[in-house]
Amino acid sequence: MGQEDASMPTDLPSNWGRWGDDDERGTLNLITGEVRARAAAEVRTGQSVSLAQPIEPVTLLGGPFAPETTEGSPVFQMISHTGTVQASADLMLVTNHHPRSTHLDALAHQTFEGKAYPGRPLAECVTPIGVRFGSTAGFASGIVTRGVLLDLAADGPLPTDHVVSPEDLEAAEEREGVRLESGDAMVIRGGQLLRLNQPIPGLSVDSVRWMHRRGVSLYVGDIGDAHPPQVPGAPSPLHTVALARMGMPLLDAAQVEELAAVCAELGRYSFLLSAAPPRIHGLTGVPVNPIAIF
Known part of the structure; x- marks a missing residue:
């Protein structure tokens, strides 16, 4: 037998089988009618903010x-x-996964040990002619839930080598007077716009474990997985653990500067979040214009 890979954590969170072997919604199942009603109650003034980067073709x-x-x-x-x-x-x-396009990653976009959520071999999910399982079909009804901004860059952009910890997340909650509940979308501001092949801070595996315990349904952020990787050879916290193992869709490359400014002005860091991508099935990801409504 070969030596065990010391870089591979052995206690990674997983939702494989939690909602059945044919589930294609993953943590979006946590967005219940009660969660949507709680989100709707956040709308008081009707002010809206886009979380999408503008694109010039x-x-x-x-x-x-x-x-x-x-x-x-x-x-x-x-x-x-x-x-x-x-x-x-x-x-x-x-190009659906471009760092200059705000987009939703479908569950088949990444794998863990050759399997996509909820534990299916990649060959059963993705073929040369399209995605058969775990595609953007899971977003057909859109996403409507309560969003919570955790502004980690309130005092300036995070250093490029910063590893976001659960302590960082809880400190932001305490500072803002808000708490993430089951079914909520977690929106992170690191103050570092995603750049291809440039150093950026990212979340730790412990932060993903924290998200699993809290029941976060969707990750939204201007940062994501660190580049370069925090631990070479280890699973990527968001794309491998959260997406492939937990079935958590990732809303990548969000633009949250205006959102942070509005939250600070209103003194409110929770809002109704709506994300309704085009109803195009069979893709690994799709552009989206998320809207925060206060």
């Missing part, structure tokens, strides 16, 4: 296979005029 005529960089656009566009009427239309080519 570039022309498809220049070629869709440019390197994926932080300067490159996630959307290529070609304008066309069709028929005899004076109407315009366009064709888009979208």
Whole structure:
């Protein structure tokens, strides 16, 4: 027998089998009618804020296979005029997991030891012609829940080598006078916009364990997994543990600066969060415009 990999934690949280072997919603199952009603009660003034990065498309005529960089656009566009009427239309080519596109990761996007949530072999889930299981079909009814912003950058952006701990999360709760409850979406501000192949802070595995204990239904953040990885060879806390093992969709590359400003102005860090992506099935991820309503 080979030596055990010391970098592999042995007590990682998991929801495999919790909602059945055919479940494609994962922790979105925690968003019950009661949770939605609690979220609706957060709406008092009607003020709304987008959590999506703005996207400026570039022309498809220049070629869709440019390197994926932080300067490159996630959307290529070609304008066309069709028929005899004076109407315009366009064709888009979208890179769903681009760091300049706010998007939802579907449950089949990542695996743990070759298996996707809730423990299915990857070959059963993802094929060359589309995602058969654990795709964006799980988002068909949209996501409506209570969002809670934990602003970890209230005193300035987190250092690029910072590892977000449960103590950081609880300190933010205490400072803001709020508490994450089962079914809530956790929104994190680290003050560091995601950059491809650039150092960024990230959450620890202990923070993901904390999210599991609290019953967080959705992760939203301007940061995610650290780059470079905190422990080389170990599972990524969010993409491997939270997404693949816990079945927690990740709302990646969110823009939360305006949200943080509104929360600070109102003195409120909880709100109704709505995320309704296009109803396109069979994808590993999809762009989304999350809206916070106060």
